[in-house]
Amino acid sequence: MRRFFRHRLAGTVPAGALRIPTMKQELESRMDSTLPPNAAPADKAPIEADAVIVGAGPVGLFQVFELGLLEIKAHVIDSLAKVGGQCVELYPDKPIYDIPAVPVCTGQELTDNLLKQIEPFEPTFHLGQEVTVVERRDDGRFNVETSVGTRFITKTIFIAAGVGSFQPRTLKVDGIEKFEGSQVFYRVKDPNRFHGRNLVICGGGDSALDWALNLAGKAESIVLVHRREEFRAAPASVAKMKELCDNYEMQLLIGQVTGIEEKDDKLDHIKVTGADGVTRRLPLDDLLVFFGLSPKLGPIAEWGLDIERKQLKVVSTEKFETNVPGIFAVGDINTYPGKKKLILSGFHEAALAAFGAAPYIFPEKKIHMQYTTTSPKLHKILGVETPVFD
Numbered sequence: 001m002r003r004f005f006r007h008r009l010a011g012t013v014p015a016g017a018l019r020i021p022t023m024k025q026e027l028e029s030r031m032d033s034t035l036p037p038n039a040a041p042a043d044k045a046p047i048e049a050d051a052v053i054v055g056a057g058p059v060g061l062f063q064v065f066e067l068g069l070l071e072i073k074a075h076v077i078d079s080l081a082k083v084g085g086q087c088v089e090l091y092p093d094k095p096i097y098d099i100p101a102v103p104v105c106t107g108q109e110l111t112d113n114l115l116k117q118i119e120p121f122e123p124t125f126h127l128g129q130e131v132t133v134v135e136r137r138d139d140g141r142f143n144v145e146t147s148v149g150t151r152f153i154t155k156t157i158f159i160a161a162g163v164g165s166f167q168p169r170t171l172k173v174d175g176i177e178k179f180e181g182s183q184v185f186y187r188v189k190d191p192n193r194f195h196g197r198n199l200v201i202c203g204g205g206d207s208a209l210d211w212a213l214n215l216a217g218k219a220e221s222i223v224l225v226h227r228r229e230e231f232r233a234a235p236a237s238v239a240k241m242k243e244l245c246d247n248y249e250m251q252l253l254i255g256q257v258t259g260i261e262e263k264d265d266k267l268d269h270i271k272v273t274g275a276d277g278v279t280r281r282l283p284l285d286d287l288l289v290f291f292g293l294s295p296k297l298g299p300i301a302e303w304g305l306d307i308e309r310k311q312l313k314v315v316s317t318e319k320f321e322t323n324v325p326g327i328f329a330v331g332d333i334n335t336y337p338g339k340k341k342l343i344l345s346g347f348h349e350a351a352l353a354a355f356g357a358a359p360y361i362f363p364e365k366k367i368h369m370q371y372t373t374t375s376p377k378l379h380k381i382l383g384v385e386t387p388v389f390d
């Protein structure tokens with residue numbers, strides 16, 4: 001959460017320029033990723049679209065740009081509550097050196113620049129929701145539906161789903177699933193729910209530390225359980241946590257959860273085995289687990305698309321269209337002979353996929369390739385002045 005703030009504040013893109021949630025809304029949607037602020041109620045009429053992009057990683061974002069140049073407006077859906085895909089989720093601060101003409105930028109900076117670049121095309125973002133349903137309609141278009149019930153009827157779909165949608169890594173202890181959602185949580189929907197409760201929080205990253213610090217003083221008690229002395233979380237958070245422990249406002253226990261005990265159908269104790277081999281029993285009301293996110297192909301496997309080793313096969317590298325006409329696959333999610341999972345490959349694929357999709361949207365129109373440097377039409381689309389050459 002802290003890292004997220006830092007980058008959004010440092011970013012060069014005014015958040016209001018795009019139809020993405022404000023920082024506050026985005027934060028709230030992080031806390032309640034099943035019902036983000038921009039979620040359409042299930043009974044709302046479907047959104048009619050020319051293009052729906054599944055995935056807001058770098059390739060999904062650049063797909064907006066390439067479609068925009070062809071005057072195709074896009075809706076972008078991501079299961080995460082923020083845009084940027086792997087670049088932001090896995091390596092926001094790491095430098096990338098192989099983006100053409102950008103000698104070096106971090107994952108977050110690349111994302112911020114892509115957002116700036118697509119500003120003229122005003123994409124609509126639907127974050128914190130996974131695309132669950134894709135089905136062809138009788139009229140040749142597609143029904144698309146998300147995990148929170150947002151529905152679309154679209155002429156084309158661009159799957160830019162990378163390595164799949166990121167899901168919380170779960171605690172692997174016998175019998176724990178039974179308490180998921182009642183006493184065991186992998187996300188925080190409503191922080192107030194944990195006030196006055198005896199909490200055990202597992203994990204050593206930013207989420208675990210941020211929630212431990214956030215709930216300290218509000219929960220009845222907090223024990224942070226982490227498997228080793230070193231933490232991945234921001235050093236300032238670790239220092240604050242240690243200060244709270246020194247003041248007896250929370251406790252730190254180094255070890256791993258190895259078992260649970262239930263009483264009257266409730267989770268009553270967890271067992272934590274320490275590095276010393278001793279297993280201790282901890283009483284608790286709720287268990288919050290933050291072991292990070294791992295990608296899963298998920299529902300994409302059920303959309304009738306040709307799949308090879310968890311990737312979508314494209315019919316040709318001319319359009320990057322899948323075996324279902326009108327559905328394109330770009331970026332890390334696709335496979336073809338010679339595929340390299342690089343951001344620059346995804347950018348190229350997005351350009352050709354946009355041209356490949358245009359006939360579905362404008363069947364009457366002849367599509368010409370134009371240069372952004374010299375085309376007055378593209379200048380108009382981009383909202384820039386046409387330069388006067390001598």
Ligand code: FAD
Nearest residue numbers: 055057058059078079085086131161162164165331332343
């Ligand atoms: P992703 O970035 O994976 O984004 C896909 C998005 O789709 C995700 O946000 C996911 O939540 C969403 N999604 C998936 N399924 C669904 C669904 N059903 N509904 C809704 N949303 C969904 N590449 C380089 O070129 N240069 C580098 O230096 C480099 N360094 C890297 C370093 C690391 C540590 C890692 C892990 C990767 C690196 N890469 C690098 C690879 C690069 O990050 C990927 O090639 C790139 O992120 C692919 O972009 P994408 O948009 O295709 O997919």
